Amino acid sequence: MHAKLFRWSPLLLLIVFTSYACRTDPPKQSGAGKAMDYWSMLRSYPDGRIYSSHLSRAYEIWSGQIGLRNEPEWRSLGPKNVGGRTLCLAFHPTDKNIIYAGSASGGLWVSHTTGKGADAWQRLRTGFPVMAVSSIAVNPHRPDEIFIGTGEVYNYRAARPGVDDRFNRGSYGMGILRSSDGGRTWKPSLDWRNTELRGVWKIIFNPLRSSTLLAATTEGIFRSRDNGNSWQQISSRRMATDIEMHPVDTNVIYVSHGGYRSLETGVYRSMDGGQHFELLDQLPTSFTGKTAISLVPSEPDWVYLSIADDLKSIGLFRSIDRGQNWTLLNTNDVAQWQGWYAHDVAVDPKNPNRLIYVGIDAWRSNNGGHDLKQLSYWQHWQFGKTAVGSPEGPAQYVHADIHAVYYHPADANQVFVATDGGIFASTDGGTSWQSRNGGYQTQQFYADFASATRDSNLAVGGLQDNSTVIYDGEAAWSRRIGGDGMNAAIDPENHQLIYGSLQNLQVLRSIDRGKTFRRMVIGSSASEIRNFNSPFVLDPADPTRIYAGAQHLYISEDQGITWNVSTDQDGENSILRIAVAPSDAGLIYLSTNSVDGSQSPGVFKLSEGRASTWQRMQGLPEQICTDLVFHPNNEEEVYVLFGGYNNPHVFHSRDNGQSWQSIDNNLPDLPTHTLFIDPEHPQHLYVGNDMGVFFSENGGKYWQWISRELAEAVMVMDLSYSPSNRKLRVATHGLGAYELALDGIKITPSSDPGPILTLSPPFPNPTSGSFSIKWQSDEKGELTFQVIDVPGRILETHQISFQAGEKTEADFDLSARANGVYWIVVEDSARIRRWTFRVLKTK
Structure with a gap:
């Protein structure tokens, strides 16, 4: 039993179910302010800065990669x-x-x-x-x-x-x-x-x-x-x-x-x-x-x-x-x-x-x-x-x-x-x-977004300022609960059981497929520190068992009727994310953060044999952990994601957290929120960050941006799997929800993506005539450069070879060309990239 793994408080917490209706009493403080606080916290810790330039630079680099083979098709789900x-x-x-x-x-x-x-x-x-x-x-x-x-x-x-x-x-x-x-x-x-x-x-x-x-x-x-x-x-x-x-x-x-x-x-x-x-x-x-x-x-x-x-x-x-x-x-x-x-x-x-x-x-x-x-x-x-x-x-x-x-x-x-x-x-x-909102799909989802295991026409998620909403296969979604919708879950064995939540771990349960909800009161102390978007998860091995995170970790063995509380795992910090191993092995990871920013965040593990000890993971950045994901077939493998900037964002452990390796490789340096592993192809990884969705078909060695057709940039807060139709659902913070068919996704011509290539855009841009492009690759190879004018005429072609690990720079001189807009197209065996640049000569 999982209960044996915890040192429980003597107090057995009895949950109180109450009927829930739309909130009619005004909040005592600004809910919008708490939402902004949460948004900023994930991105600005530890130095308090939000690097907008990272998004612009990432878009400039990735938008030049026009050589996608079989660009994936996104279908809007609404609302x-x-x-x-x-x-x-x-x-x-x-x-x-x-x-x-x-x-x-x-x-x-x-x-x-x-x-x-x-x-x-x-x-x-x-x-x-x-x-x-x-x-x-x-x-x-x-x-x-x-x-x-x-x-x-x-x-x-x-x-x-x-x-x-x-x-x-x-x-x-x-x-x-x-x-x-x-x-x-x-x-x-x-x-x-x-x-x-x-x-x-x-x-x-x-x-x-x-x-x-x-x-x-x-x-x-x-x-x-x-x-x-x-x-x-x-x-x-x-x-x-x-x-x-x-x-x-x-x-x-x-x-x-x-x-x-x-x-x-x-x-x-x-x-x-x-x-x-x-x-x-x-x-x-x-x-x-x-x-x-x-x-x-x-x-x-x-x-x-x-x-x-x-x-x-x-x-x-x-x-x-x-x-x-x-x-x-x-x-x-x-x-x-x-x-x-x-x-x-x-x-x-x-x-x-x-x-x-x-x-x-x-x-x-x-x-x-x-x-x-x-x-x-x-x-x-x-x-x-x-x-x-x-x-x-x-x-x-x-x-x-x-x-x-x-x-x-x-x-x-x-x-x-x-x-x-x-x-x-x-x-x-x-x-x-x-x-006047017909077709105005601008909703801001939070994590977690839930898709039913056996019914592709059932999903639920929480929206900033716009309640918890339920998808039933139509563009019109049902609005339930109220206020700020937060995390959600659907019982994988009984789709009548749906869970939703409001801010600060106000969790509700429905036993009639979302028609009505009753509130579950988790914890007895009003002063307990809780995150704005506090987590709860169903145990994948036994969905009657629920874990919920505040300053303490709470567990219910009976679908939320009664609750027990664990010992503190990180002092005054509050739990932000929880992951439970797919089988009943008593293995749990969680991340914590200081709600007021005064203490360092952490990632912790509780495993069998360490009944009352939470082990802090070492070798990870001092930034806020935004997601924790177990490999679907091997509990020794764990992925950890991070917000912020100027550090890697995706880490992988093959030894149950004893050591960690960054698998960012060519991912942009942006806050990263969610990771999905295709259970039928575990080497296929998908991550969602502040620019969109990125896909790797080789376990993170090389990533490709696959959401360019969805939007130039969109904050992806959660990736949810719908097994019955093999679709990946994307919950965005700004453009509602979309889905993508997993079968048949193929970005590169083969499983080998080619060398990992770091390529900088032309500089300076605009230019008075001369500019340069720098790159570095882990393998030797050759790049083809073409300068093209607006009508599409190829003006120049250059082929440049390079050695593995060598930092290479190519200089171009367009001083003889007229002022105007041009394209520079760069191609290797696996990719094509394109940038617009402007020649602007002063007289």
């Missing part, structure tokens, strides 16, 4: 009936049916039906690893010209985990991109690809001169006077979150600064087109949240502000004289615990006293903000399955955490909001609402 976190919207200036949406980690989307219908939204590929789109600006005079700002960053300070705050970052950014053809192709405008995590919160056009743009960013205010070809910083004050320009006198600019407990806060005004900015000291100047600015189309000198502390609104303010004097209109706590995160105000284009004021819910005023009427109630969201493109609740339902509100520029009766549950709209000025 397509509910949306994910959305930061902003934008409207086409001449076609009232076209709207754009910026998702939190699923990129840029467009609808040609204002979001109506079952297939209303399409994702726009940019050709760059764009995840968070925080701002969209469409040129009012040339609507095919679109700018997007990227990166979700709520605090400029890059604090080390556990020191000060951490939930200041939400997703990767790379500056500003521009499209001149309606979103078909893109290029960098303000290029931040080689920086640490930064964000662009607002981009606006000068209303009288559309070649001039302004951007509010984490680094300050930037201006372009040449249509985005170049940018100049005009203010270095950090954490600019909103910016507006007077529609008639464009010398007048309003800027707000401040995010989550930022050091520099306040609302500033420039009267000279951005040469100087003055603090408007009639307003609050020291607040811990953010401020939203709204101009009034019918009264150009009027300005409304929504100002908030981190956990409550400060108030709604108005000036009717270009910011000279201000009136506090209302102190209603609209933002509540999301004052640092989600609130906004918009004014009716025709009536300066009619406005929509949003935070957790939406409110309306008809008398200039003095009185407010509540329009929406987030608690009214509908559980169960809703059809794709249909309402997700009654007419007063809008998802909580409203980031932005807009009056449609062509119809003031239409109001749109961007929320943590996607897009919602009203056609009667806010009186009634309907979701």
Whole structure:
């Protein structure tokens, strides 16, 4: 019996089952903040830094490898009936049916039906690893010209985990991109690809001169006077979150600064087109949240502000004289615990006293903000399955955490909001609402995602801010439980038994295939340290046995009726991941981390014969372990994965943890979250990281990126196996769920991938004529280089031999070529890689 392996507490914990319904009481602290904290923790430990440049460099290298044979086909599973976190919207200036949406980690989307219908939204590929789109600006005079700002960053300070705050970052950014053809192709405008995590919160056009743009960013205010070809910083004050320009006198600019407990806060005004900015000291100047600015189309000198502390609104303010004097209109706590995160105000284009004021819910005023009427109630969201493109609740339902509100520029009766549950709209000025999420697949899954063993039409997973959802073979998923969905499991022998969870190890069980759930109370101490996404797993040898991790390891032998608790395994640290050996051998691995970042994380093993001793694994990085996986046929073989940067991410032991070897080889240096071993071909490994899915057919000697057709980059949180149809399910943090047929995957012509080749992209790029490419291989060989112009003509061909282990560099001279864009194509026996580069000679 497994119970003999543990030194149990004298206390036998009896689990309490309670019926569970949608949460209606407000949280006592920001759930979004805890989610950001968790996201940041996995990536920034131990130095507190998030290296966005690693993602950009990885994409640049891997996107050049165009020689995939038999590119795998991905099938979307959905959900397509509910949306994910959305930061902003934008409207086409001449076609009232076209709207754009910026998702939190699923990129840029467009609808040609204002979001109506079952297939209303399409994702726009940019050709760059764009995840968070925080701002969209469409040129009012040339609507095919679109700018997007990227990166979700709520605090400029890059604090080390556990020191000060951490939930200041939400997703990767790379500056500003521009499209001149309606979103078909893109290029960098303000290029931040080689920086640490930064964000662009607002981009606006000068209303009288559309070649001039302004951007509010984490680094300050930037201006372009040449249509985005170049940018100049005009203010270095950090954490600019909103910016507006007077529609008639464009010398007048309003800027707000401040995010989550930022050091520099306040609302500033420039009267000279951005040469100087003055603090408007009639307003609050020291607040811990953010401020939203709204101009009034019918009264150009009027300005409304929504100002908030981190956990409550400060108030709604108005000036009717270009910011000279201000009136506090209302102190209603609209933002509540999301004052640092989600609130906004918009004014009716025709009536300066009619406005929509949003935070957790939406409110309306008809008398200039003095009185407010509540329009929406987030608690009214509908559980169960809703059809794709249909309402997700009654007419007063809008998802909580409203980031932005807009009056449609062509119809003031239409109001749109961007929320943590996607897009919602009203056609009667806010009186009634309907979701506009048909096909808007932007959900953010966490680990673990569960697929049934015998039914390919059953899977379950947890979503950030959007509950636990159940897949039954259709694009419309069923929403169950509530709040933040976390880990999930399905009993492999009895598919009526489904487990789901909320944050901090709130585990629930269903005995009717997910129709109803009852809560299981695990642990008796409210002060016990628990991770935001605390784990639980079913024993693969006996699914009636459940393991759950908090500060202690808990075990139930009766499907959660009663629980026992083990001795501490790592002091004050909390358990993050658990793995149980496939057979009943009493072999368990777990990883721990310090929730506040004050102690080192660890990987531990408990095995038979060491009944009360957890053995810390040696020879692994001091980074947070994100996954633990046993070989399906050999329990001596274990794989361990890690987050963070600047260290290997995938380790393999063949001797039950006595020694470890990195098998990263050519994997990108990115946080890595999940590993799957094909049970029918154990040499076939799949890993999911912050760029996508990578596959090795030789046990990790060589990896190939196989998710390029899914997205340029997507955070893959879990890989789940569906044995009945031999499909690999991919749970992403930003694009919902996909699946891939395992049979027939073949990346290279044979099982031999060829030499391991490390190849750097052309440098410098752009070039005035000369550039070089460096590489190194573990075997000798030959590379073929071709320079190709845009029409496809081969201009030059070079063949260069190299020796094993030799660092080789090839120099190219294109000074005789005209300025423009070219391709460099590099090919060996197994791969083809391609890069774009630009020749830009100065006169």
